[in-house]
Amino acid sequence: MTERLKALVGIYIMMLGCAAILISRPAADNADLKLKAEIRIAVSEISARFLKTSAPEAEADLKRLKRLLLKQRQIRTADPRKSPGGR
Numbered sequence: 001m002t003e004r005l006k007a008l009v010g011i012y013i014m015m016l017g018c019a020a021i022l023i024s025r026p027a028a029d030n031a032d033l034k035l036k037a038e039i040r041i042a043v044s045e046i047s048a049r050f051l052k053t054s055a056p057e058a059e060a061d062l063k064r065l066k067r068l069l070l071k072q073r074q075i076r077t078a079d080p081r082k083s084p085g086g087r
Contacts, residue, residue, distance in 0.1 A: 008058045012046065015065050019043050022072050032072075039068050 019039050027033040046061045 005058065008062060011062055012058070015062060015069065016043060016047075018069055019065065022069065035068065035072050039065070039072065042068055 019042075023036050023039060027036060042061075042065045046058075046065060049057070049061065
């Protein structure tokens with residue numbers, strides 16, 4: 001396994017942790033629920049393909065997951081009711 005692919009594996013594991021935390025929180029609205037479904041799909045697709053793929057393909061998959069996670073974070077922080085501890 002190349003050094004680049006090893007680094008991508010580390011990033012992948014970190015992003016899976018972030019995805020698990022976000023998915024485990026209750027959904028604030030339908031948009032939040034839909035995004036969580038997209039994150040679940042992305043995680044399952046990446047998990048299924050990750051070990052049989054090359055570094056550039058893995059990097060593209062991780063960028064997609066990162067974009068979804070950032071989108072989830074933006075939705076939660078845009079409305080205080082959706083952020084953790086919000087009312």
